[in-house]
Amino acid sequence: xxxxxxxxxxxxxxxxxxxxxxxxxxxxxxxxxxxxxxxxxxxxxxxxxxxxxxxxxxxxxxxxxxxxxxxxxxxxxxxxxxxxxxxxxxxxxxxxxxxxxxxxxxxxxxxxxxxxxxxxxxxxxxxxxxxxxxxxxxxxxxxxxxxxxxxxxxxxxxxxxxxxxxxxxxxxxxxxxxxxxxxxxxxxxxxxxxxxxxxxxxxxxxxxxxxxxxxxxxxxxxxxxxxxxxxxxxxxxxxxxxxxxxxxxxxxxxxxxxxxxxxxxxxxxxxxxxxxxxxxxxxxxxxxxxxxxxxxxxxxxxxxxxxxxxxxxxxxxxxxxxxxxxxxxxxxxxxxxxxxxxxxxxxxxxxxxxxxxxxxxxxxxx
Amino acid sequence: xxxxxxxxxxxxxxxxxxxxxxxxxxxxxxxxxxxxxxxxxxxxxxxxxxxxxxxxxxxxxxxxxxxxxxxxxxxxxxxxxxxxxxxxxxxxxxxxxxxxxxxxxxxxxxxxxxxxxxxxxxxxxxxxxxxxxxxxxxxxxx
Numbered sequence: 001x002x003x004x005x006x007x008x009x010x011x012x013x014x015x016x017x018x019x020x021x022x023x024x025x026x027x028x029x030x031x032x033x034x035x036x037x038x039x040x041x042x043x044x045x046x047x048x049x050x051x052x053x054x055x056x057x058x059x060x061x062x063x064x065x066x067x068x069x070x071x072x073x074x075x076x077x078x079x080x081x082x083x084x085x086x087x088x089x090x091x092x093x094x095x096x097x098x099x100x101x102x103x104x105x106x107x108x109x110x111x112x113x114x115x116x117x118x119x120x121x122x123x124x125x126x127x128x129x130x131x132x133x134x135x136x137x138x139x140x141x142x143x144x145x146x147x148x149x150x151x152x153x154x155x156x157x158x159x160x161x162x163x164x165x166x167x168x169x170x171x172x173x174x175x176x177x178x179x180x181x182x183x184x185x186x187x188x189x190x191x192x193x194x195x196x197x198x199x200x201x202x203x204x205x206x207x208x209x210x211x212x213x214x215x216x217x218x219x220x221x222x223x224x225x226x227x228x229x230x231x232x233x234x235x236x237x238x239x240x241x242x243x244x245x246x247x248x249x250x251x252x253x254x255x256x257x258x259x260x261x262x263x264x265x266x267x268x269x270x271x272x273x274x275x276x277x278x279x280x281x282x283x284x285x286x287x288x289x290x291x292x293x294x295x296x297x298x299x300x301x302x303x304x305x306x307x308x309x310x311x312x313x314x315x316x317x318x319x320x321x322x323x324x325x326x327x328x329x330x331x332x333x334x335x336x337x338x339x340x341x342x343x344x345x346x347x348x349x350x351x352x353x354x355x356x357x358x359x360x361x362x363x364x365x366x
Numbered sequence: 367x368x369x370x371x372x373x374x375x376x377x378x379x380x381x382x383x384x385x386x387x388x389x390x391x392x393x394x395x396x397x398x399x400x401x402x403x404x405x406x407x408x409x410x411x412x413x414x415x416x417x418x419x420x421x422x423x424x425x426x427x428x429x430x431x432x433x434x435x436x437x438x439x440x441x442x443x444x445x446x447x448x449x450x451x452x453x454x455x456x457x458x459x460x461x462x463x464x465x466x467x468x469x470x471x472x473x474x475x476x477x478x479x480x481x482x483x484x485x486x487x488x489x490x491x492x493x494x495x496x497x498x499x500x501x502x503x504x505x506x507x508x
Contacts, residue, residue, distance in 0.1 A: 302456045
């Protein structure tokens with residue numbers, strides 16, 4: 001059981017009231033949140049430091065213009081506390097980045113919520129999006145899975161935030177229009193909200209709703225995995241799927257885990273010079289251009305799949321419509337499972353390739 | 367050369383301190399070793415990263431053997447433990463994608479184990495010969 005702040009207002013308005021209090025009483029210097037940038041409802045992430053600007057905030061908008069983990073790590077470390085309202089997978093991405101010394105949890109009030117998934121960027125911003133978004137909110141208030149969300153969101157088991165200072169029950173919360181509860185998970189959250197005038201109770205997330213959604217998500221995940229043939233038919237299917245790759249590397253640019261300024265795959269290490277072309281042509285008689293697209297994908301899988309938080313951003317931005325996220329999620333589940341690792345679950349849990357145990361994999365190399 | 371007969375090309379990444387010395391010992395003891403091996407000497411088995419292995423496969427190697435000091439005997443104290451994790455990781459990815467993970471192998475061979483080196487190499491060569499050529503080798507779609 002945790003301390004819970006009860007606000008007599010809709011969830012969205014309640015959260016904004018709370019943030020307004022934190023900003024005006026100078027508890028935080030600002031908040032990172034989704035906000036509307038025009039009447040059409042287009043959203044971006046904004047860092048808001050003036051309470052007046054909060055009227056544009058739309059913290060629960062079902063869209064991920066970027067994975068906020070990237071932005072949040074550029075805002076930290078900060079000397080004055082800030083707040084961030086982000087989705088559970090973005091939070092996990094942020095934790096993974098902090099593990100890689102690309103940010104700091106210190107002085108960041110992490111607010112997250114039980115997530116109903118996000119719409120693909122084109123759906124959120126496209127024609128008829130108003131109805132789709134209305135249907136979305138309707139479905140998640142009943143704890144259902146909206147049909148329009150990203151495939152990886154439908155299959156996401158980690159919709160309950162991990163490592164959040166404050167958790168907001170949104171998914172399956174039929175009262176979200178009329179009441180707002182903020183579940184305090186950390187001492188930092190309790191301290192910072194001490195002066196906020198409100199009713200305080202003790203409560204926790206409704207486990208019945210969580211279990212119900214989890215069961216649906218797991219069965220959706222199986223369906224999604226069965227649909228992708230890449231893990232069944234080996235090299236041929238891999239070529240079939242990644243053969244469409246245009247080599248833009250957009251998937252790694254938007255990935256919350258891929259932080260390297262100089263990506264190995266974009267370095268000169270794998271440049272083709274005329275000698276290599278000639279050798280390849282001598283052996284094969286023909287050559288794919290641009291080369292190494294499959295190599296890039298397998299290399300990236302081996303390099304970071306164990307930290308994949310399954311946000312689906314890579315798949316969303318892929319100009320060739322390759323189901324990148326699904327493949328990364330599935331391969332990532334296997335690689336992380338090898339080390340009993342859940343990306344973004346715990347800051348103390350070291351990245352698998354950075355540590356070892358003497359007594360493990362003892363059958364290898366015998 | 368007879369085109370129909372498959373002669374595998376196998377690359378061995380050998381640790382300088384243990385397995386490379388073992389290979390030397392095997393040679394100077396005149397042990398019979400499979401000639402299909404191209405040996406690359408590395409300072410430690412942990413020097414080998416995934417991209418190095420994948421590049422080797424994509425450039426047409428039929429098999430890759432990584433070999434280094436036994437766990438606990440690393441010249442740099444613990445390099446081989448990291449190598450073991452990384453190997454398990456890539457093997458797992460290859461396994462999930464059904465990319466013939468058996469083409470990749472790791473073995474611990476210490477400097478005094480010249481005979482073991484020959485056995486490991488010969489056995490692995492036989493395995494790769496049975497597996498046949500790496501499908502990437504002749505394909506122009508990569």
